[in-house]
Amino acid sequence: RSLRIGLIPGDGIGREVIPAGKKIIESLPSSLGLSFSFVDLDAGFDCFKRTGAALPDKTVETLKKECDGALFGAVRYAPHLPSNDPSNHHPTNTNPPQSSPSTKVAGYSSPIVAMRKSLSLYANVRPCKTVLSPTFPSPTKTPIDLVIVRENTEDLYVKEEKTYPDPSDPTGKAQIAEAIKRISSKASWRIADIAGQIALRRDKMRKASGAEVSHTKSGMVTITHKSNVLSQTDGLFRSTAREALSQPHFNALKIEEQIVDSMVYKLFLQPEYYDVIVAPNLYGDLLSDGSAALVGSLGLVPSANVGEGIIIGEPCHGSAPDIEGKGIANPIATIRSVGVMLEFMDLPEAAEVIYKAVDANIAEGRLVTPDLGGRATTEEVTNDIIRRM
Amino acid sequence: RSLRIGLIPGDGIGREVIPAGKKIIESLPSSLGLSFSFVDLDAGFDCFKRTGAALPDKTVETLKKECDGALFGAVRYAPHLPSNDPSNHHPTNTNPPQSSPSTKVAGYSSPIVAMRKSLSLYANVRPCKTVLSPTFPSPTKTPIDLVIVRENTEDLYVKEEKTYPDPSDPTGKAQIAEAIKRISSKASWRIADIAGQIALRRDKMRKASGAEVSHTKSGMVTITHKSNVLSQTDGLFRSTAREALSQPHFNALKIEEQIVDSMVYKLFLQPEYYDVIVAPNLYGDLLSDGSAALVGSLGLVPSANVGEGIIIGEPCHGSAPDIEGKGIANPIATIRSVGVMLEFMDLPEAAEVIYKAVDANIAEGRLVTPDLGGRATTEEVTNDIIRRM
Ligand SMILES: CC(C)[C@H](C(=O)O)[C@@H](O)C(=O)O
Ligand SMILES: CC(C)[C@H](C(=O)O)[C@@H](O)C(=O)O
Numbered sequence: 001r002s003l004r005i006g007l008i009p010g011d012g013i014g015r016e017v018i019p020a021g022k023k024i025i026e027s028l029p030s031s032l033g034l035s036f037s038f039v040d041l042d043a044g045f046d047c048f049k050r051t052g053a054a055l056p057d058k059t060v061e062t063l064k065k066e067c068d069g070a071l072f073g074a075v076r077y078a079p080h081l082p083s084n085d086p087s088n089h090h091p092t093n094t095n096p097p098q099s100s101p102s103t104k105v106a107g108y109s110s111p112i113v114a115m116r117k118s119l120s121l122y123a124n125v126r127p128c129k130t131v132l133s134p135t136f137p138s139p140t141k142t143p144i145d146l147v148i149v150r151e152n153t154e155d156l157y158v159k160e161e162k163t164y165p166d167p168s169d170p171t172g173k174a175q176i177a178e179a180i181k182r183i184s185s186k187a188s189w190r191i192a193d194i195a196g197q198i199a200l201r202r203d204k205m206r207k208a209s210g211a212e213v214s215h216t217k218s219g220m221v222t223i224t225h226k227s228n229v230l231s232q233t234d235g236l237f238r239s240t241a242r243e244a245l246s247q248p249h250f251n252a253l254k255i256e257e258q259i260v261d262s263m264v265y266k267l268f269l270q271p272e273y274y275d276v277i278v279a280p281n282l283y284g285d286l287l288s289d290g291s292a293a294l295v296g297s298l299g300l301v302p303s304a305n306v307g308e309g310i311i312i313g314e315p316c317h318g319s320a321p322d323i324e325g326k327g328i329a330n331p332i333a334t335i336r337s338v339g340v341m342l343e344f345m346d347l348p349e350a351a352e353v354i355y356k357a358v359d360a361n362i363a364e365g366r367l368v369t370p371d372l373g374g375r376a377t378t379e380e381v382t383n384d385i386i387r388r389m
Numbered sequence: 390r391s392l393r394i395g396l397i398p399g400d401g402i403g404r405e406v407i408p409a410g411k412k413i414i415e416s417l418p419s420s421l422g423l424s425f426s427f428v429d430l431d432a433g434f435d436c437f438k439r440t441g442a443a444l445p446d447k448t449v450e451t452l453k454k455e456c457d458g459a460l461f462g463a464v465r466y467a468p469h470l471p472s473n474d475p476s477n478h479h480p481t482n483t484n485p486p487q488s489s490p491s492t493k494v495a496g497y498s499s500p501i502v503a504m505r506k507s508l509s510l511y512a513n514v515r516p517c518k519t520v521l522s523p524t525f526p527s528p529t530k531t532p533i534d535l536v537i538v539r540e541n542t543e544d545l546y547v548k549e550e551k552t553y554p555d556p557s558d559p560t561g562k563a564q565i566a567e568a569i570k571r572i573s574s575k576a577s578w579r580i581a582d583i584a585g586q587i588a589l590r591r592d593k594m595r596k597a598s599g600a601e602v603s604h605t606k607s608g609m610v611t612i613t614h615k616s617n618v619l620s621q622t623d624g625l626f627r628s629t630a631r632e633a634l635s636q637p638h639f640n641a642l643k644i645e646e647q648i649v650d651s652m653v654y655k656l657f658l659q660p661e662y663y664d665v666i667v668a669p670n671l672y673g674d675l676l677s678d679g680s681a682a683l684v685g686s687l688g689l690v691p692s693a694n695v696g697e698g699i700i701i702g703e704p705c706h707g708s709a710p711d712i713e714g715k716g717i718a719n720p721i722a723t724i725r726s727v728g729v730m731l732e733f734m735d736l737p738e739a740a741e742v743i744y745k746a747v748d749a750n751i752a753e754g755r756l757v758t759p760d761l762g763g764r765a766t767t768e769e770v771t772n773d774i775i776r777r778m
Contacts, residue, residue, distance in 0.1 A: 184563065233566040235566070294657065
């Protein structure tokens, strides 16, 4: 099988981790019978400065027409806002970075939301699994192994906003802004359905690997919403997801639901309970950052943007301006994203090869980057993982 | 000074903890020169079944006309939804309760949002402080002491929703629902301003008590938003809050901002860094549940609903149908809510008396409820705290 992969490094450490991802793909054992070709694609803040577009049409077109998969690194997003990127910072650092460069550049905003929409990447899949490491203690007592399945196209991310003068203010200075939160039964069904499929696949993989399966983990999907306040929008998400997950082929799954504020509470206190969590876009955004914290570093957490066509792997961290150019960015989030991308291309064996090599690298703890308590460079980590594949 | 306090027990364990709160108020040392009278008020699900209204007009009127403060217990909210109430469950319980009684009762929904709006309780203030207890280990390595200041009147809580057929579906079955997220500069200014005042007061109290003040904690407000996606609504919240907090009387404060997904990440990994966090309604809802998890139990976390008139203290937990009637509900969230209520009535000395007695009860750990690893009843805990006042 011959696969074409788009490479979109973006900004900052995106340019350091995407080459690592490419090397990993090139090093997959030939026994898998796969051959890969690559195409370099442009996006992000530097691209915007050079070309005037954060997401050039050519990038979207090439992804649509030529590529089976892609790796997206990271992009600077709104340069006047505080950095959204706590990755690659040791969690015990008590003085987290607060702002990215303050050059506000008119017209620029992160192309990531636009890319997800223009390619109909309707699901953002974010697996969070505790690493067993001698150098990096887990923040949670019990290991966790869960996936956030985040709806990726609607909710408040439709970005339909308006602003008008506040009629209650006679001076005319006060303002009111409104945004639309849109939830459709179509998108809710689709995301719940894929969450169910992921839960079934995880169960199969767990059983195949002979992993200990706790009684709560024979395949479970937790539907998250706030329908006690948003009875129509989140109510539609909830009832549609329930319906999708009551299809006969999901009979083996345990289906639960959890109001999103309680979900945050339980995610902190009993994260080991959860398997697959399905959520509308915004809650999914928050829950996946929360889950990343539970494994200790965004530098470890992969994701895949999944749609009807192309699958785009994407590390959960950002462009990390503070460590850019130092060659010490943790490549593991990207390398694992290669794995998740391959899983969704129906290549679970190839994904397993990568996951196992990453686990072995972390378990030894000799060649790991500073965020995991080591001194290795991005390249040394990548080569160590390749050696183990 | 003579104060009239409304008592709104509501449903479930609300009826067990509100009497505890009342007893605490009655036991305040006479040296404070305060006298209290009480009025019992109705609200909640049982009230709805009896009277047809979850929040009778009489309750609102009496609160408005007669009361300086009130204590609100807990109400059952949407009986067909899963319980939103993980309080009073030991955090190591791996099988959390999933649903409240399934009797769906048409027309009922929690009166709490309506109450906040009808009394213009524009701020929901939720202090979260680690307890030092021999029976109940802190979930965080470092003790935390932060306050979530949540806007309480707008955002998606305006509950303006509509549903229509999905035009892309020829069968006419698919639906789309929309909700409005509304943010005003007025409400954003007001909430940021009170957050600033709270930060100043906390700093003063810390200094007065001779507490060790870390370099990050000379009074700090962190503004939370998602303006990288919601540039108008959250953008308005952000810029207005920045403006409010740059008033000269806030000069001593450190003002930071944090995108909300990063905020969730950091709340898990570096919660000890934060002091006052100000947020729009929905993010505030999620962040306060997250913070409650960091102190280990919703049964410990108080809140106050603050407006221009009355102050309403309210434990953060819900009605806990599973332990209702057993007399083992932890009264501490309510007792601390009495403290927060008194603080906002400008009675910090009275509040201190209560906080110290609660801390002493927990520090000894002899008379604590099951959620804290003890065997005491609600009444025994309350009496022990009163003995220490
Ligand atoms: C950068 C931002 C627009 C994005 C999002 O909110 O989706 C990011 O937080 C993410 O989770 O990928
Ligand atoms: C019960 C619910 C409507 C409420 C809210 O969302 O505000 C609750 O979660 C809270 O935090 O007080």
